Amino acid sequence: DNEIKKIKAEYVRSFLFENKLMPSTWIVIRIDGCHFHRFSEVHEFEKPNDRQALNLMNSCAVAVLEEFKDIVFSYGVSDEYSFVLSKDSKFYQRQASQIVSVIVSFFSSAYVMKWKDFFPFKELKYPPSFDGRAVCYPSTEILQDYLAWRQVDCHINNQYNTCFWMLVKSGKSKSEAQSYLKGTQTREKNELLIRQFNIDYNTLPIMFLRGSSIFRIKGEDSVMPENGTFEEVKQEIILSHSNIIEDSFWKEHPSILC
Ligand code: ATP
Ligand code: ATP
Ligand code: MG
Ligand code: MG
Ligand code: MG
Ligand code: MG
Ligand code: MG
Numbered sequence: 001d002n003e004i005k006k007i008k009a010e011y012v013r014s015f016l017f018e019n020k021l022m023p024s025t026w027i028v029i030r031i032d033g034c035h036f037h038r039f040s041e042v043h044e045f046e047k048p049n050d051r052q053a054l055n056l057m058n059s060c061a062v063a064v065l066e067e068f069k070d071i072v073f074s075y076g077v078s079d080e081y082s083f084v085l086s087k088d089s090k091f092y093q094r095q096a097s098q099i100v101s102v103i104v105s106f107f108s109s110a111y112v113m114k115w116k117d118f119f120p121f122k123e124l125k126y127p128p129s130f131d132g133r134a135v136c137y138p139s140t141e142i143l144q145d146y147l148a149w150r151q152v153d154c155h156i157n158n159q160y161n162t163c164f165w166m167l168v169k170s171g172k173s174k175s176e177a178q179s180y181l182k183g184t185q186t187r188e189k190n191e192l193l194i195r196q197f198n199i200d201y202n203t204l205p206i207m208f209l210r211g212s213s214i215f216r217i218k219g220e221d222s223v224m225p226e227n228g229t230f231e232e233v234k235q236e237i238i239l240s241h242s243n244i245i246e247d248s249f250w251k252e253h254p255s256i257l258c
Contacts, residue, residue, distance in 0.1 A: 021094040025136035026087055026143040026257075029103050033079030034129045040079075042125050047168075048161035049208045056118040057081065058212050058239055060110040065214055065237050067106060073256050075147050075244065077154040077211035079130075081107070084143065084257075096134040104132040140257050148245040154211040159201060162208075163189050166197045206241040213240050215256050 021027050033039060045053050054076075061081050065071050070089040075082050083103060085091060092098035108130050115124045137143040160181065167177035181189070193199040202209070216235040242249050250257065 019096045021096050021099075021134060022136045022138070023094065024087055025138045026140070027085040027089060027094070027099065028082050028135050028137060028143070028146060029085070029100055029132055030080060030082045030135070031104050031107055031130045031132040034131055036079035036128075039128055043119070043122060048158065048165045049205075051205070051207070052118045054207060054212070056111065056114055058214065059114055059118070060107050061212075061214050062237055062239065063110045063114075064103060064107055065216065068103065073147075073213065073215045075150055075211060075213050077150065078157065080150075082147070082150060084147075100132040100134050104130050143257065144244075144247075144250060151211055151243070151245050155209065158204075158208055159186065159189050162199070162201065162204065163192055166193065166199070170197070210241045210243060213242055213244055214238065215240075215253070217253065218255055 040047075040050070040053070043053075057076055057079070061074050061076055061083075064081075064083060065074060068083075068085075068091070070085045070091045071083045072086050073084040085099070092102070108128065111128055111130075112124065135146075137146055163181055163184075164174075164177050167180060168174055172180065184192070190201050193201050215238055217238055218235055244250075
């Protein structure tokens with residue numbers, strides 16, 4: 001009888017497939033809000049950039065870094081966040097589905113718990129959800145290119161959205177604004193903002209222009225305690241809106257991806 005149970009368990013387990021991420025590669029988990037176009041309308045986010053919604057995203061990401069020590073860096077914009085796990089992380093034996101699901105569910109529940117701290121006068125109308133995916137980057141250069149790509153995307157979307165919403169707020173319909181901007185280049189969009197709305201794109205709040213990076217820096221104040229073992233080096237979690245496209249950021253913070 002017990003033997004039969006054992007055989008059955010083994011047989012059923014045999015269908016479980018392994019989904020281990022390649023060893024010694026940077027793991028990036030990118031999460032993205034599901035249907036946040038609608039979510040942001042239902043919750044009347046300021047357009048194009050609701051500062052409090054971004055602050056809420058950032059606060060959830062800080063909580064994720066506090067919870068999951070293997071995350072060394074993260075970058076967020078709009079309704080997305082990318083979390084970078086260290087190359088040698090053994091978190092969940094590097095199984096993609098477990099890592100993705102635990103980060104996504106932690107982030108989502110933090111978002112709900114913190115909602116009232118950022119929107120004390122707005123009711124959360126329905127449970128938000130996020131999707132997540134895992135990608136491995138085999139070298140630090142490629143990882144940096146990935147992060148630069150997300151920041152370039154932030155810039156392109158923000159510039160488009162700033163123009164779009166200025167046109168809409170000045171009386172154009174959404175489809176008029178859309179066709180007005182169709183095919184325009186960066187320079188033309190900047191000129192439009194200056195000419196029609198007296199907005200210098202580069203003076204917009206830095207968080208809107210560049211998105212947000214969160215990372216740890218090792219504190220200088222590590223001490224040798226009585227028992228002779230090193231105490232865990234105190235790590236501070238930093239939120240910044242740096243340019244991560246340029247190499248200089250990584251040169252100034254060599255310990256992040258070491
Ligand atoms: P999907 O489920 O495919 O991700 P989505 O509607 O979430 O669909 P995204 O491409 O992820 O589409 O875009 C997110 C949308 O959420 C933006 O286009 C924007 O309308 C809205 N949004 C997210 N964050 C903010 C914010 N801080 N302020 C204003 N709007 C925001
Ligand atoms: P892991 O993170 O590895 O899943 P775990 O602590 O969640 O660790 P599980 O094997 O998933 O371990 O077991 C869930 C545990 O949660 C149970 O052992 C039990 O202690 C507790 N638990 C879950 N649901 C209930 C419940 N309805 N009533 C009482 N205890 C519960
Ligand atoms: Mg999506
Ligand atoms: Mg989305
Ligand atoms: Mg998105
Ligand atoms: Mg479990
Ligand atoms: Mg459990």
